[in-house]
Amino acid sequence: MRKIGLLAAGVAALGMALGQANVIKIATQSPLSGPQAALGEQIKLGAELAIEEAKAKFKALGFDLVLVPYDDQANPDVGVANANRIINDPDILGVVGHLNSGVAIPSSEVYARVNLVMVSPANTNPRVTDRKLPNVNRICGRDDVQGPVGAEYAFNNLKVKNVFVIHDKTAYGQGLAEEFKKRLEALGGKAVAFVGTEETSNFVPIINQIRAARPVPELIYFGGIYSQIGPFVKQLRERGVKTRLMGGDGLDASEFVRLAGKENAAGTFYTTVAGPVSAFPKAKAVAQRFKQKYGKDMEGFGIYAYDSANVILAALEAAIKAAGGKKPTREQVAQAVRQVKMEGLTGTIEFDDKGDNKKAKYFVMQVASTGNWADNKLIRVIEMAAPGAK
Amino acid sequence: MLEQILALLPQVIFDGLILGFVYAMVALGYTMVYGVLELINFAHSEIFMIGAVVGVEVFRYLAPHVGNGFLLLLLALILGGVVAGITAILVERFAYRPLRKRGTTNRLVPLITAIGVSFILQDLVRLIEGLWHNEFFLRMRTVEDLEGSVSLLGGAIFAQTKSFILMGVSILMLVGLTYLVNRTKLGVAIRAVAQDLPTASLMGIDPDRIISRTFLIGGSLGGVAGVLFALQYTTITPYVGFLPGIKAFTAAVLGGIGNIPGAMLGGLVLGQLENFFGTYLPILTNGNFGTEYKDVVAFLILIFILLVRPQGLLGQVVKEKV
Numbered sequence: 001m002r003k004i005g006l007l008a009a010g011v012a013a014l015g016m017a018l019g020q021a022n023v024i025k026i027a028t029q030s031p032l033s034g035p036q037a038a039l040g041e042q043i044k045l046g047a048e049l050a051i052e053e054a055k056a057k058f059k060a061l062g063f064d065l066v067l068v069p070y071d072d073q074a075n076p077d078v079g080v081a082n083a084n085r086i087i088n089d090p091d092i093l094g095v096v097g098h099l100n101s102g103v104a105i106p107s108s109e110v111y112a113r114v115n116l117v118m119v120s121p122a123n124t125n126p127r128v129t130d131r132k133l134p135n136v137n138r139i140c141g142r143d144d145v146q147g148p149v150g151a152e153y154a155f156n157n158l159k160v161k162n163v164f165v166i167h168d169k170t171a172y173g174q175g176l177a178e179e180f181k182k183r184l185e186a187l188g189g190k191a192v193a194f195v196g197t198e199e200t201s202n203f204v205p206i207i208n209q210i211r212a213a214r215p216v217p218e219l220i221y222f223g224g225i226y227s228q229i230g231p232f233v234k235q236l237r238e239r240g241v242k243t244r245l246m247g248g249d250g251l252d253a254s255e256f257v258r259l260a261g262k263e264n265a266a267g268t269f270y271t272t273v274a275g276p277v278s279a280f281p282k283a284k285a286v287a288q289r290f291k292q293k294y295g296k297d298m299e300g301f302g303i304y305a306y307d308s309a310n311v312i313l314a315a316l317e318a319a320i321k322a323a324g325g326k327k328p329t330r331e332q333v334a335q336a337v338r339q340v341k342m343e344g345l346t347g348t349i350e351f352d353d354k355g356d357n358k359k360a361k362y363f364v365m366q367v368a369s370t371g372n373w374a375d376n377k378l379i380r381v382i383e384m385a386a387p388g389a390k
Numbered sequence: 391m392l393e394q395i396l397a398l399l400p401q402v403i404f405d406g407l408i409l410g411f412v413y414a415m416v417a418l419g420y421t422m423v424y425g426v427l428e429l430i431n432f433a434h435s436e437i438f439m440i441g442a443v444v445g446v447e448v449f450r451y452l453a454p455h456v457g458n459g460f461l462l463l464l465l466a467l468i469l470g471g472v473v474a475g476i477t478a479i480l481v482e483r484f485a486y487r488p489l490r491k492r493g494t495t496n497r498l499v500p501l502i503t504a505i506g507v508s509f510i511l512q513d514l515v516r517l518i519e520g521l522w523h524n525e526f527f528l529r530m531r532t533v534e535d536l537e538g539s540v541s542l543l544g545g546a547i548f549a550q551t552k553s554f555i556l557m558g559v560s561i562l563m564l565v566g567l568t569y570l571v572n573r574t575k576l577g578v579a580i581r582a583v584a585q586d587l588p589t590a591s592l593m594g595i596d597p598d599r600i601i602s603r604t605f606l607i608g609g610s611l612g613g614v615a616g617v618l619f620a621l622q623y624t625t626i627t628p629y630v631g632f633l634p635g636i637k638a639f640t641a642a643v644l645g646g647i648g649n650i651p652g653a654m655l656g657g658l659v660l661g662q663l664e665n666f667f668g669t670y671l672p673i674l675t676n677g678n679f680g681t682e683y684k685d686v687v688a689f690l691i692l693i694f695i696l697l698v699r700p701q702g703l704l705g706q707v708v709k710e711k712v
Binding site (some may be wrong): 033034035037169193194195196197198199200201202204205206208209211212214227230231234235238239240255258259261 | 394397398401402405409520524526527529532537539548550619623624625626627630664665668669672673677680681682684
């Protein structure tokens, strides 16, 4: 027992010794393997690009800037285990991540133990910031605004009154669908049905309900992820149901077209919190550098990750100056992040007292008939403030 | 409300029938292995999944070269059946036979092995597909010939060509299997081993060989079911076998486990129950219970049936073996 204690103390001492005075690390956490890796990789590469570009500036301040990517596998357990490793590396002063709210929420509680700041490019669940943790921030929008944005577009612009609402029973999908339904009914529309399903292959019972629903639904709203909505749409259209379809940012993936089939996916509406490159004129040059460096197109989450990393870098710079050129503490960095006011690629970034961006952008998109995700039509950009804490 | 229910009823029954045939085909595999070894082979749901994955891959690679959709499907069915059958043999050879040889009498040990094997197969397929295509959601290719559909009963039923194929193949499988078990030498041997393994081996039957063949037959039936499932519902993941597997196992128990026509009947009953409640629950409960409760209600009814008739619909009360 005593030997183990000694060993632990030794390892801890080693850890301290390894904390170097002139190295500052920034971590990313996102899924880099598994089905959501395509989205997670954008987060890693977006942050990496921002850090590469800031290296020279920090060298002048006397610091080596390093990116340390972690793979959370879209799994809360893995995310928390990584978070524990991250807080034990004293050089890590900021985290860009995560992709999934379900992973971000427990992981951010680990970061909170040491006041390590997290800036999220992608987590939309209201609870991420509603817990009022001083270290948790996001620059993207929230589901309790995204759902209503969809409802308002459907009611006011598509002139739709009766909507068949489906959700996937997860915190994300059901939350989104509930917010959609609430606003739709406040506007004077009607949710013909509100149905949850965990089904991934046989959607026939729901399709039959849609066919039998009275009044006839003019729109189907599905709060869920592309992996479920894709096969659903395929079966729906195969059965000759032509009702229009809308979803949230869970649909914002080119995989949707592959699973649903090009002709079935065309025309689907979706709202998203991470707009495409075409929505941000300022992102064009960065997207070119991204493509040159990584040989891949920069997508929405890449842009948001680039901005998230820049928020942390701006805060770091301010904190270094405030500390008289010395390496700041994690707490100082977290406080500095809340003070940041900057113009990012995605617009003005400034946090309220919960860590939400004071004004986030929401996008209404429509899937193109070409099957190429980059061709999707940007219909509308809505800028809206986050609601006050409940 | 009643009007709504009646308008949809033909369609609901038809769709339930298709789902029921899927469960029935998978249930055959459970029931055969149980009949011979009294082992619940939980890895059978992964054998089914492997069949589905092979089907997807055959369509992916051969569709551009084989013009005829039906020929393509036939190839997929054969390959899916063969690969799944071989996997089943390997599972038996390396996971169950060593336990049997060691004379493990505890029933729980092979059961736990089966659960473990099922996890191994899931992650193995995930690994292979991940390295090969970097894909998690495998999509069945669309082939023109198989995409047709017709309206029956004046538009009350929407039926797809592939649904009829699915029904036809599963009926063929049941008939073929019944013939094989009751009329052939192999069938006699299988029944003999099922009846009494030690005695059968004294009569010149090699029980290992018969057990191996039982796994081959059950596995290839599961694989064929997987290919048809992929064709019908289009998107496949390495974890797609789990729920149909559990339901098919339930169907086997409902029909009377070890009983081949019983498995078929159990599957059909379960398919109808699930589809019926999936469609009508929100209508019947005025929106208070959604489709998400379909399995709960279907299983409640199954539990009730088994309380009334514990041996299953077509099962016989198990007698002491003589």
